[in-house]
Amino acid sequence: MNPLLRPLLALHDGLTRAAAILSAIGLIAIVALYVLEVVTRYFFNSPTSWGNDFVTYALATSTCLALPAVTRDKGHVAVTILVDSLRTRPAAVLHVVINVCGFLGLGLAAWISLQENLRQYHKGITTLAIVPVPQWWLSSFITFGLALSAIYMLRHARPAARAVDGGYVGRAG
Numbered sequence: 001m002n003p004l005l006r007p008l009l010a011l012h013d014g015l016t017r018a019a020a021i022l023s024a025i026g027l028i029a030i031v032a033l034y035v036l037e038v039v040t041r042y043f044f045n046s047p048t049s050w051g052n053d054f055v056t057y058a059l060a061t062s063t064c065l066a067l068p069a070v071t072r073d074k075g076h077v078a079v080t081i082l083v084d085s086l087r088t089r090p091a092a093v094l095h096v097v098i099n100v101c102g103f104l105g106l107g108l109a110a111w112i113s114l115q116e117n118l119r120q121y122h123k124g125i126t127t128l129a130i131v132p133v134p135q136w137w138l139s140s141f142i143t144f145g146l147a148l149s150a151i152y153m154l155r156h157a158r159p160a161a162r163a164v165d166g167g168y169v170g171r172a173g
Contacts, residue, residue: 013072019144019148022065029058036051057133095159096157110147110150
């Protein structure tokens with residue numbers, strides 16, 4: 001591997017690990033808030049005014065923060081019947097093509113999302129909620145998740161096939 005890329009790839013992996021941890025914390029916060037909401041609503045007859053908004057925001061951000069880790073681990077949905085049925089060399093080529101297309105698609109989606117983040121920021125758009133927050137705070141997590149996932153698709157694009165009975169096995173790496 002190119003020694004210049006090593007620190008960038010380590011940074012990418014570190015950001016992904018940190019995002020996955022934050023995602024898990026967000027899910028824990030959702031559960032804790034639901035418990036708090038039940039207690040305040042049914043025992044004190046005084047529900048929070050902000051609980052539902054917080055849960056919505058936390059779920060959206062947690063999902064986007066988890067996306068790069070899912071892509072890194074190849075946990076995303078993949079229909080592999082065509083690749084699995086090809087011989088080693090064509091399967092390896094198709095594997096690269098599919099991952100490059102995934103990179104381009106996710107990269108384009110991240111670019112479009114970034115443009116929307118900037119529009120929301122410049123126009124001062126806030127959420128329609130009891131406690132409004134700048135909308136770009138939330139939508140920037142979409143851009144983050146898409147961008148880091150795009151980079152993983154590019155990282156997965158390297159040929160990693162090996163022959164097994166003339167077939168293709170390319171899940172590792």
